[in-house]
């Protein structure tokens with residue numbers, strides 16, 4: 001199965017995958033490639049901005065409530081620039097890559113859209129502790145964030161097939177909630193009920209909930225929502241457990 005990861009610049013797309021491979025503890029283990037193999041995407045321990053598409057075949061071992069399952073995933077990472085549709089600069093400059101991306105998108109089983117949180121959602125202390133500023137351009141104001149979300153929905157309406165799994169990840173959860181507490185609660189659960197999970201997470205997507213409902217109304221496969229962060233392993237793993245189920 002293949003997963004295509006979309007999202008604006010520097011929202012954490014590449015980090016989500018690299019960090020998954022960093023540890024071999026937890027319910028999702030990356031058997032291949034090794035973190036050492038993936039270090040070429042980093043410099044001095046920092047993830048580099050993605051400048052071209054990378055398609056990586058990963059062998060994962062997922063623990064689904066005691067049932068271990070090996071899955072092969074083609075992870076297709078894309079540069080945030082590719083999704084700046086307003087000027088299509090990247091698409092025009094990289095027609096072959098864009099063509100590859102469009103084809104991959106059509107064939108993928110999972111479409112993952114990664115987003116940074118909107119400004120009003122952020123906890124100023126948590127942002128400050130991470131050495132970031134609330135004014136960082138990645139943190140759009142709520143109205144702009146909502147507009148951007150609408151653009152993603154329109155894009156999906158035009159480009160996603162009815163039976164593809166669309167996953168929305170609100171990333172950098174460590175900047176707006178107590179990820180430790182959520183992780184502890186997750187680990188108490190014996191198995192994850194994905195319908196319940198969606199009901200629990202949707203309030204965070206409250207300002208776009210109607211957009212999500214409208215979008216998925218006529219779809220064969222409903223959407224799923226996550227809050228993610230590389231700073232809490234259970235939250236990092238959750239989308240993969242969903243895909244493995």
Ligand SMILES: Nc1nc2c(ncn2[C@@H]2O[C@H](COP(=O)(O)OP(=O)(O)OP(=O)(O)O)[C@@H](O)[C@H]2O)c(=O)[nH]1
Nearest residue numbers: 009010011012013014015049050079080172229230
């Ligand atoms: N606090 C926090 N920072 C994050 C998180 N995920 C990523 N970052 C930081 O965000 C920056 C960008 O991360 P990348 O993974 O390169 O983002 P990207 O979406 O792949 O960016 P492009 O490839 O340039 O489109 C890095 O400095 C990361 O450390 C997160 O969950 N929490």
Ligand SMILES: [Mg+2]
Nearest residue numbers: 013014049050
């Ligand atoms: Mg990247």
